[in-house]
Amino acid sequence: MPDSFFAPSKTRKRKRSQEAPSSSRKPGRSAPSKGGKQKASAAPTPKKRRDEELSDETHDSDSAGGIDEMDLRAPDVDPDAYESGEEDEDETPAEKRLRLAKMYLDGVKQGLGLADGEVDAAEIDRELISARLKQDVLEHSGKVHLFVADNYQIEDAPSIRTRGHRFSVTGAVASPSARWLFTSGKDGVIIKWDLHTGRKAYTFYKCRPDKGKGKGKDVSGHTDEVWALAVSPDGKYLASGGKDRRVGVWDVEKNEWVKGFSGHRDHISALAFRKAPPTATTSTQLYSGSFDRTLKLFDLTSMGYVETLFGHQAPVLALDALRAEIAVSAGGRDKTVRFWKIPEETQLVFRGGGGSKWMDDLDGMDIDGEDDEAEGARRKKRAEEKAKETRFVEGSIECVAMIDDQTFVSGGDSGSICLWTTQKKKPVFTQALAHGLDEAHVETEDMPIVRKPRWVTAIGALRYSDLFASGSWDGSIRVWKLDAKLKSFALLGTISAAGVVNSIHFCTPPARVRLQCCMGELARNTRGSIEQETSARILRVAVVGGGPGGLATAIALSKIPNLEVKIYEQASLLREVGAGISIGQNTWNVLELLGVADTLTSGHVIDATLNLNGKTGEEIHRQVKTVSVKRPQIRAQRTKLQSALLAHVPPGVIELSKKLTRVVDKGKEGVELHFKDGTSATADLVVGADGIRSVVRDAAWPDYEIKFTGTTIWRALLPWEDVVKQDPRFATTAWWHGPTTHVWLSPVGEGLGEIAARSWQDPAVHSADKVSWGVPVGNAYVQSHFEEYLPGIREVISWVKEGDWREFAAFAGPELSKLTAWDDKVVLVGDSSHALSGAFGSGAGFAMEDGWVLAQALRYYRNDVHRALPLFDRIRLPYYARMYAHLGEQAAQRAARLERLGDSASYDDRVRVKIITDGGKDMSWIYGNNIGKVWDEAIDALQLE
Ligand SMILES: Cc1cc2nc3c(=O)[nH]c(=O)nc-3n(C[C@H](O)[C@H](O)[C@H](O)COP(=O)(O)OP(=O)(O)OC[C@H]3O[C@@H](n4cnc5c(N)ncnc54)[C@H](O)[C@@H]3O)c2cc1C
Incomplete structure (x- = not known):
C-alpha cells in the first residue's frame, strides 16, 4: 500500500528531545539521557535492544525478538537550531484517510498533467491513473525491478572532463534530468555545470565566516571545505555539507542559498534525499551523515529539522535512501551498515569486517615457545598463504548503495563488495577483491611482496534495478549486474577512470540511464581528488x-x-x-x-x-x-x-x-x-x-x-x-x-x-x-x-x-x-x-x-x-x-x-x-x-x- 495514503499530509515534526513520550511511542521506551547515552536504569532489556540484530537465517519480523524499541533520537538537540512544523489533530482516522486519498489522487493527476474534472472523463484517464497507481504501489513496496543491465552499453562510454576547482574535488552529483552537474571541492566552492554543453553554469562561492555571535550560522553559503552533495528527486534543491558542519540547501533554478541547518557537531560527510518526489502527501526529506556519528533528518517542504538518529560508533561515511522512509548508512570504522526504518524508529545493524583465512590462522597461532627454525618455517608458510589470499579483513565500510527497499551493497577497505538483504545478518554474496590488489615490493626476507586490496571507495546503484557500479583506484569503474533473484552479482564491464573514484551516481534522465562519477587522487574520505569526470555530450x-x-x-x-x-x-x-x-x-x-x-x-x-x-x-x-x-x-x-x-x-x-x-x-x-x-x-x-x-x-x-x-x-x-x-x-x-x-x-x-x-x-x-x-x-x-x-x-x-x-x-x-x-x-x-x-x-x-x-x-x-x-x-x-x-x-x-x-x-x-x-x-x-x-x-x- 502506498505509504502516502497513510503519511500525514502536513509535515511531521518529531522533536523527541523536547517532547514527553508521545502517545504513539511504544510502551516501555526509556527516556534518553543527556549526551545521547542511556542511563544505566534504562539499559535495554534483551527485547529492547538498541540495534535490531538479525539471525543468520531468514528473518521473521514478527517472531524475532530484538526489534529496537529505544528512542534513537537526539537527546541533546538545540531546539532553536531548527524551525518547527505543525501537527494534525482534529480529524478522525476515517476522515484523514479520505482526505489523504484525495490528496494522493490529486498529486497523481497533477503528475500526469490532468486538469481537474478530467479524471473521470474517459477510459484513458482511468488507465493512466491506474497505471500510475500500480507503479506507485510497486515502488512503495520496493518491488519494482528494472532489468536493464543487459541493455546498458558500457564499451567506449564517452565522458566529459571539467576543470574548475582550485583544490581537490570531493563529490559530484547530477540533477535527475541530467541537465546539471554539481561538483564540490576542498576550496569550499560548489560548481554547477551544464551537462549539455560541458560548460560552467554557475559557481557557489565559499563565504567568509561571520566572526560575530552566530559564528557563521547566518552566512548564506559554506565557510569551509564542501564534502557532500545531493540533489532532491524533483531537481529543485541541492543539499551540501562539509567541514563547517552546516547542511546547506540551495535553489537549483535560482542559484540561491535557501537555508543552512546547523546541529551536527562534526563535519558532514554524507547526504541523501529520500527518492519520493514531493506530492501533496509526501514531503522532501533529506538525510545527513556526519563525523559526529549521527544521522539527521530534515524536511525541506517545511524547511525544518525532524530528528537525529543515533547508533553508529564511528564517523558516518556514506548514506543512501530510496522511496520509502528508510535509509542505509555506512559507519566506516565501526564496520557496520545500518538500515534505518524511520517510521518504526528502529535500525537493523549489519556487521561487516569479514575475516581473512590468513588472519584467522594467525589469530589461532600459539607462537610462544617456538624455536627459531619452527618460527621461520611458520613465517614462510604464512607469507605463501598470504600471497594466495583473496579475502582480507575489513577495517572500514566506506560506501553503501541501496538496490531496493530490502537490498543494498557495501564496499570497504577489504576490497570486497557485499550484497546484503534485510532478511539476513550476513552478506548473501561477497565479491572479494572487486578492484584487485595493489602489490608493493619490499625487501624483507619473508615477505618480498606486500599485497593489499584496493579499497572500494565508491559505490552507486541504479535504484530498483539489476545494475550497480563501484570505484577504486585501479583505473576503472566496474559495472556489475545482479542476478534476477538478487542473490549474487557478476561483472558486466568496466569503464576506464583514472585516479581515485570518490563518488558514483546513476541518474535516470528521461529515456536513459547514465553513470556519473567523481574521481580524484586520494581515497574518498581523505577528500583529495583533483578532477571529476561525467558523461558525454548527448544527442x-x-x-x-x-x-x-x-x-x-x-x-x-x-x-x-x-x-x-x-x-x-x-x-x-x-x-x-x-x-x-x-x-x-x-x-x-x-x-x-x-x-x-x-x-x-x-x-x-x-x-x-x-x-x-x-x-x-x-x-x-x-x-x-x-x-x-x-x-x-x-x-x-x-x-x-x-x-x-x-x-x-x-x-x-x-x-x-x-x-x-x-x-x-x-x-x-x-x-x-x-x-x-x-x-x-x-x-x-x-x-x-x-x-x-x-x-x-x-x-x-x-x-x-x-x-x-x-x-x-x-x-x-x-x-x-x-x-x-x-x-x-x-x-x-x-x-x-x-x-x-x-x-x-x-x-x-x-x-x-x-x-x-x-x-x-x-x-x-x-x-x-x-x-x-x-x-x-x-x-x-x-x-x-x-x-x-x-x-x-x-x-x-x-x-x-x-x-x-x-x-x-x-x-x-x-x-x-x-x-x-x-x-x-x-x-x-x-x-x-x-x-x-x-x-x-x-x-x-x-x-x-x-x-x-x-x-x-x-x-x-x-x-x-x-x-x-x-x-x-x-x-x-x-x-x-x-x-x-x-x-x-x-x-x-x-x-x-x-x-x-x-x-x-x-x-x-x-x-x-x-x-x-x-x-x-x-x-x-x-x-x-x-x-x-x-x-x-x-x-x-x-x-x-
Ligand atoms: C479510418 C482509419 C482507420 C485506420 N485503421 C487502422 C488500423 O486498423 N490499424 C492500423 O495500424 N492503422 C490504422 N489506421 C492508420 C493509423 O491510425 C495511423 O496510420 C497512425 O495513427 C499513424 O500514427 P502516427 O503516430 O504517425 O500519427 P497520428 O496517430 O496521427 O499521431 C500524430 C500525433 O501528432 C500530434 N500532432 C499533430 N500536429 C501536432 C503539432 N503541430 N504539434 C504537436 N503535436 C502534433 C497529434 O495530436 C497526434 O497525437 C487507420 C487510419 C484511419 C484514418
Whole structure:
C-alpha cells in the first residue's frame, strides 16, 4: 500500500528531545539521557535492544525478538537550531484517510498533467491513473525491478572532463534530468555545470565566516571545505555539507542559498534525499551523515529539522535512501551498515569486517615457545598463504548503495563488495577483491611482496534495478549486474577512470540511464581528488507528436545511450481519437521488439472477416483467420494500444499542450522548435511524428501537399451486446458494403464494438470543405449517407450517442523521395512520412516500425545522424514506394473493373466488383512483415558492400 495514503499530509515534526513520550511511542521506551547515552536504569532489556540484530537465517519480523524499541533520537538537540512544523489533530482516522486519498489522487493527476474534472472523463484517464497507481504501489513496496543491465552499453562510454576547482574535488552529483552537474571541492566552492554543453553554469562561492555571535550560522553559503552533495528527486534543491558542519540547501533554478541547518557537531560527510518526489502527501526529506556519528533528518517542504538518529560508533561515511522512509548508512570504522526504518524508529545493524583465512590462522597461532627454525618455517608458510589470499579483513565500510527497499551493497577497505538483504545478518554474496590488489615490493626476507586490496571507495546503484557500479583506484569503474533473484552479482564491464573514484551516481534522465562519477587522487574520505569526470555530450531528439509513431519512437530511442528524447504533443491529454484498430502479425512483431506486446492484453480476436452487401445482406466473401498462433489478429480499442505504448515511455519524456507552430533550421546549432504557448526548444534531431498534417513536414518539405481522397470516415464505439442481439452476424468482424460506401462493424473487446462508416464523394467537388480530422459530427448527418442500408444497420448507427461520432476526411499526398532533410536534422515517421490515410489499415504498425528502425540505425551508428538517417531512408523508402505502387495498381484495376461493368450495372453488381474474393495479391509483405528480420537483412547487405 502506498505509504502516502497513510503519511500525514502536513509535515511531521518529531522533536523527541523536547517532547514527553508521545502517545504513539511504544510502551516501555526509556527516556534518553543527556549526551545521547542511556542511563544505566534504562539499559535495554534483551527485547529492547538498541540495534535490531538479525539471525543468520531468514528473518521473521514478527517472531524475532530484538526489534529496537529505544528512542534513537537526539537527546541533546538545540531546539532553536531548527524551525518547527505543525501537527494534525482534529480529524478522525476515517476522515484523514479520505482526505489523504484525495490528496494522493490529486498529486497523481497533477503528475500526469490532468486538469481537474478530467479524471473521470474517459477510459484513458482511468488507465493512466491506474497505471500510475500500480507503479506507485510497486515502488512503495520496493518491488519494482528494472532489468536493464543487459541493455546498458558500457564499451567506449564517452565522458566529459571539467576543470574548475582550485583544490581537490570531493563529490559530484547530477540533477535527475541530467541537465546539471554539481561538483564540490576542498576550496569550499560548489560548481554547477551544464551537462549539455560541458560548460560552467554557475559557481557557489565559499563565504567568509561571520566572526560575530552566530559564528557563521547566518552566512548564506559554506565557510569551509564542501564534502557532500545531493540533489532532491524533483531537481529543485541541492543539499551540501562539509567541514563547517552546516547542511546547506540551495535553489537549483535560482542559484540561491535557501537555508543552512546547523546541529551536527562534526563535519558532514554524507547526504541523501529520500527518492519520493514531493506530492501533496509526501514531503522532501533529506538525510545527513556526519563525523559526529549521527544521522539527521530534515524536511525541506517545511524547511525544518525532524530528528537525529543515533547508533553508529564511528564517523558516518556514506548514506543512501530510496522511496520509502528508510535509509542505509555506512559507519566506516565501526564496520557496520545500518538500515534505518524511520517510521518504526528502529535500525537493523549489519556487521561487516569479514575475516581473512590468513588472519584467522594467525589469530589461532600459539607462537610462544617456538624455536627459531619452527618460527621461520611458520613465517614462510604464512607469507605463501598470504600471497594466495583473496579475502582480507575489513577495517572500514566506506560506501553503501541501496538496490531496493530490502537490498543494498557495501564496499570497504577489504576490497570486497557485499550484497546484503534485510532478511539476513550476513552478506548473501561477497565479491572479494572487486578492484584487485595493489602489490608493493619490499625487501624483507619473508615477505618480498606486500599485497593489499584496493579499497572500494565508491559505490552507486541504479535504484530498483539489476545494475550497480563501484570505484577504486585501479583505473576503472566496474559495472556489475545482479542476478534476477538478487542473490549474487557478476561483472558486466568496466569503464576506464583514472585516479581515485570518490563518488558514483546513476541518474535516470528521461529515456536513459547514465553513470556519473567523481574521481580524484586520494581515497574518498581523505577528500583529495583533483578532477571529476561525467558523461558525454548527448544527442537531443525532439519527437513531435504522441501518436503510435511518436510513442514507439520514444520507447525505442529511450534504450539508446547518450541520447535524450522528448515528445512534444499538442493535446493536453493523451487520448486517441477514433475507435478501433487492427493489430495484425506485422504490428505484433514490432510491438514485441518494443517490449510492448505483452502489455496489450485487450481486444477481440478476429476469427473471421466477412464482406456483405449492406442493402441485401448477401454474404459475398468470408475469410477464416488462424487464431491458434501466439498472437492472433485482434481488433482493439485505440486507447488500449495507446495505453500499452504509454506504459513503456519513460517518465518525463512527454510534454503535453505543446503544439508545434514553427521549426527553424539553425545550422550547426540544431533545430529550434516553437510552440503555440510561446515556449521553444532546441534539438539536434527532430522526428516528425505529427501525423498526416505534419507541421514538421510542411517546414522541411514546403512544396509538399496533401489532398482529399474523396473518402470520409465516421467512427464511434458502442456497447456491443445489444448490437449482436439486433443481428448475430454483427458478432463477426465485417464490412457491409454499398457501391461507394461501407459500414464496418466489429467487436473490439471488453463489451464494446466499433462502427466505422465510410462514404466516397467526388474530391473534385468536395475537397474545399473537407479538412476534418477527429471532428464531432451529428447522428443524422452520418445516417444520411446510409439510407439504403439494412434496417438493422441503420438502427445500430442511430444508437450512437449524439456527439460521439468523429469525422475523419481521408487525405493523401505523394511519395517522398527522402524521409530525411535539413542535413540529417529532420526525419519523418508514420503518417507524416507516407501520407496515405490508413489505406492499408495498418498505419499504426508502419509508424511503429519506422520508430524502431530509426532507433536501431542511431544505435548502430552510435548516434551519428549522418550515417544513421541515410540507413533509415534506405530501409523504409523502398517499403513505402512499394505501397504507393500497389495502391496505384489497385486503383487502376478497380477503374478497369467498373468500366467493364458499364453504366447500367446494378447496385449489387457494383458491390460485388468492389470486393476481392479470390484472395487478391499476396499481401504478406505488409501484414506478415517482420521488421526485425528486415533490419537484420539490411545490415547483412550493408556489411557485404
Ligand atoms: C479510418 C482509419 C482507420 C485506420 N485503421 C487502422 C488500423 O486498423 N490499424 C492500423 O495500424 N492503422 C490504422 N489506421 C492508420 C493509423 O491510425 C495511423 O496510420 C497512425 O495513427 C499513424 O500514427 P502516427 O503516430 O504517425 O500519427 P497520428 O496517430 O496521427 O499521431 C500524430 C500525433 O501528432 C500530434 N500532432 C499533430 N500536429 C501536432 C503539432 N503541430 N504539434 C504537436 N503535436 C502534433 C497529434 O495530436 C497526434 O497525437 C487507420 C487510419 C484511419 C484514418
